[in-house]
Amino acid sequence: MGGRKRALLVGINYPGTKAELKGCHNDVDRMRRCLVDRFGFDEEDIRVLSDKDRSGPQPTGANIRRALASLVGDACPGDFLFFHYSGHGTRLPAETGQQDDTGYDECIVPCDMNLITDQDFRELVQKVPEGCLFTIVSDSCHSGGLLDSAKEQIGNSTRQNKTQSREPEERPDSGSGSSFRSFLKETVRDVFESEGIHIPHSRHGQSHHGGDDQDEAYAQPTGDGRTKNRSLPLSTFIEMLKEQTGKDDIDVGSIRMTLFNVFGDDASPKIKKFMKVMLGKFQSGGGGGGGGGGVMGMVGALAQEFLKAKLEGNEEDAFKPALEQEVHSVDEVYAGTKAWAPNNGILISGCQTNQTSADATTPHGVSFGALSNAIQTILADKHGKVTNKDLVMKAREMLSKQGYTQQPGLYCSDENVHVAFIC
Numbered sequence: 001m002g003g004r005k006r007a008l009l010v011g012i013n014y015p016g017t018k019a020e021l022k023g024c025h026n027d028v029d030r031m032r033r034c035l036v037d038r039f040g041f042d043e044e045d046i047r048v049l050s051d052k053d054r055s056g057p058q059p060t061g062a063n064i065r066r067a068l069a070s071l072v073g074d075a076c077p078g079d080f081l082f083f084h085y086s087g088h089g090t091r092l093p094a095e096t097g098q099q100d101d102t103g104y105d106e107c108i109v110p111c112d113m114n115l116i117t118d119q120d121f122r123e124l125v126q127k128v129p130e131g132c133l134f135t136i137v138s139d140s141c142h143s144g145g146l147l148d149s150a151k152e153q154i155g156n157s158t159r160q161n162k163t164q165s166r167e168p169e170e171r172p173d174s175g176s177g178s179s180f181r182s183f184l185k186e187t188v189r190d191v192f193e194s195e196g197i198h199i200p201h202s203r204h205g206q207s208h209h210g211g212d213d214q215d216e217a218y219a220q221p222t223g224d225g226r227t228k229n230r231s232l233p234l235s236t237f238i239e240m241l242k243e244q245t246g247k248d249d250i251d252v253g254s255i256r257m258t259l260f261n262v263f264g265d266d267a268s269p270k271i272k273k274f275m276k277v278m279l280g281k282f283q284s285g286g287g288g289g290g291g292g293g294g295v296m297g298m299v300g301a302l303a304q305e306f307l308k309a310k311l312e313g314n315e316e317d318a319f320k321p322a323l324e325q326e327v328h329s330v331d332e333v334y335a336g337t338k339a340w341a342p343n344n345g346i347l348i349s350g351c352q353t354n355q356t357s358a359d360a361t362t363p364h365g366v367s368f369g370a371l372s373n374a375i376q377t378i379l380a381d382k383h384g385k386v387t388n389k390d391l392v393m394k395a396r397e398m399l400s401k402q403g404y405t406q407q408p409g410l411y412c413s414d415e416n417v418h419v420a421f422i423c
Contacts, residue, residue, distance in 0.1 A: 003078035003132075005423055006045045007035055008067050010059050012087035012111050013051060017240060019109075019232055021359045022367035024086035025052045027139060030368075030376050031084050038379060039422055047071070051111045059087075061114025062266035068124055077131030080423040086369050088232040089140035089357075090115070094335040095256050096278070103336020105270065106353065108140055109232050113241045114263045119270045119337065125345035135346045135388075135422050139369035141231035141356040153417050154392050155352055155409025229356035230369065257306050265321035274333040275322035282307045343413040348375075348392055348421075351406035358404055371408055374398045379421075387418045 011028030013021045028050055035041040047067055049059040057063055071081055091104040092115065107115040121136070128134045232240075238250050241258065250258045260267045260275045310318055331337060350357035350371035358370040374395040379386060392410040399406060410417070 003080055003423075004045065004076070005035075005039065005041045005080045005082075006071055006075070007041060007047070007082040007084070008064075008071050009046065009048045009050075009084045010064055010087065011048075011050045011052070012059050012109070014088065014111060014240075015051060017243075018236055019088055019240060021087070021228065021230060022361050023359045023369050023372070024139075025050055026367055027086035027369045027372035028084065031137075031372065034376060034379060035082070035422075058111055060112040061110040061116055061263065061268070064108075064110055064116060065120070065266070072124055072127050072134070075129050075132045075134075077129050079129075079132045081128065081132065081134040082137075082422050083134070084137045084139075084372075086139045086230075086372055088230050089138070090232040090234065090237050092117070092255060092335060093234070093252060095253055096274070096330070096333065096335075098330065098334065101331075101334040103334060105335045108138065109237065113237065113244050113259075114266065115259060115268055115271075117268050117270045120268050123269065128344050130344065133344055133346065133416070133419070133423070135348070137348045137371070137375070139230070139350040139357055139371040141229060141351065153389065153410040153412060153414075154396070155349070155407065155411070226361045228359045230350070230359050231356040254306065260322065261306065261318075264318070267321070269325065270333065272322045273325045273327045275319065276325050276327050277330050277333045279307065279319055279322060283311075343415065346388055346412040346416050346419075347410070348388065349409040349411070352409055355406050357406050370399055370402075370404050370406060371395060374408075385420045388412065388421050389417045391421045 009028045009031055011024035011026075013024045028048060032046055032048060035046055036043060049057060049063055049067060051058055068083065071083070075081055085108055088109040090107050090109055092107055093104055094101040105115075106118045109115060125134055234252065238252075238255065241255070242248055242250055245258065245262045247258060247262075256271045256274050257278075259271050265272075310316075327333065348371075350369065359367070360370055360373070361367040375391065377398065378391060378394045388410055392408050395408045399408070
C-alpha cells in the first residue's frame with residue numbers, strides 16, 4: 001500500500017530523579033531501527049524526543065503535544081502514523097469536588113511533569129484524516145485506557161474502568177465514606193512506595209488502582225537482573241512537580257490547578273477545560289451542581305486561595321487559555337470521562353489499566369521495557385505480516401512465560417484487529 005510513513009518516538013528515563021528508569025532510551029533506539037529496517041520508514045520522517053541528550057529538545061509536555069499535533073496535522077489519507085511512548089504513566093484522581101466525580105485520568109508523564117491525559121489522545125486521534133491509520137504503542141503503566149473509549153479487543157481494562165469510574169459497583173458499604181477511606185489508604189500506600197517500601201494489596205479487595213493483579217506486578221522476574229515498574233506513585237509525582245516548579249503548596253486537590261498555573265496554554269486541554277469549569281463555579285459562589293458540600297468541597301483551601309489571589313490580583317489574563325476552551329457540561333472535565341473514539345486509532349498498551357509495566361535490566365546491564373522487548377523479539381522472529389492481534393497475543397504469551405504479570409492490550413475497531421502492525 002502507498003502513503004507516507006511518519007513516526008514520533010518518545011523515551012523518558014527521568015535521570016537523576018526518584019523516578020529514574022533505565023530502559024526507555026533503548027526502547028526508542030530499537031524501535032527507530034525497526035521502523036527503518038523492517039517497515040521502510042525514512043529517517044527524516046521519524047522524530048525522536050528523549051532526555052538522553054540534554055542539549056537537544058526535551059520530551060516536555062509542550063514538545064510532545066506539538067510533535068503529535070504536527071504528526072497528525074500533516075497527515076493525508078493513506079498515510080501511516082506511529083507513536084511509541086516509553087516512560088512513566090500515572091493516574092490523576094478527581095478534583096472537581098463533585099460527589100459523582102470518582103474516576104481517574106490516565107496520563108503519560110513528560111520529563112517536566114506536564115501531564116498528557118487519555119482524553120488528550122482521544123481528541124488527537126479524532127483529528128486523524130479518514131483513511132489514515134494511527135498506531136500507538138504505550139509501554140507505560142496504567143496504559144490500558146489511554147485511547148479513551150476505543151473498543152477493547154484484547155484485555156479487561158474497559159470492564160474494570162466501568163467499575164472504577166463514575167458508576168462504581170454498588171455494595172452495601174459503598175458511598176462517599178467508603179470511597180474516601182479507600183482513597184486515603186492508597187494515598188498512604190503511595191507515600192510508602194515512593195520511599196521504596198511496598199505494601200501488598202488485599203488479595204480479596206480492589207484498590208483504586210484496581211484489582212488484585214496490582215501487587216503481583218511489583219515483583220516481576222528478569223532472571224538475575226532487576227525490575228522496576230513504570231508507575232509513578234501520586235506522592236512521587238507531587239514531589240517531583242514541587243521540584244520542577246519550586247512550589248511547596250501542591251497536594252491532592254490542587255494538582256490540576258498547579259499544572260495550569262505553571263504551564264498555562266501549554267497545559268493539557270482537559271486541564272484547561274477543568275480550570276474553566278472551576279473558575280465559573282468559584283465566581284458563582286462555588287456551590288451546587290450535584291456535589292455534596294459544594295463543588296469546591298474536596299478541592300481544598302489551597303486551590304480556592306489560588307483562584308482568589310489571581311482574581312483579586314487582576315490576573316484575569318492568566319485564565320485566558322482556560323476561557324478559550326469549549327465546555328458544554330461540567331461532566332466533560334470529570335476524571336475518567338469517556339466519549340466516542342474514532343475508528344482509525346489503534347492502541348497497544350503495555351498492560352491493563354490496573355496494572356504496572358516492567359522496566360527491566362538484565363544481568364548483563366541491558367535495559368528495556370518488557371512490552372517493547374517482546375515486540376522487537378516477535379518482529380525479529382517473523383519476517384512476514386504480523387497483525388495487531390497476533391502481536392498482542394504473542395506478547396502476552398511471551399511475557400507470561402518470562403514471569404511477568406502485566407497483560408498487554410489491544411484497543412481498536414473491529415476492522416483494524418487483523419490489519420498488519422503499523423503498516
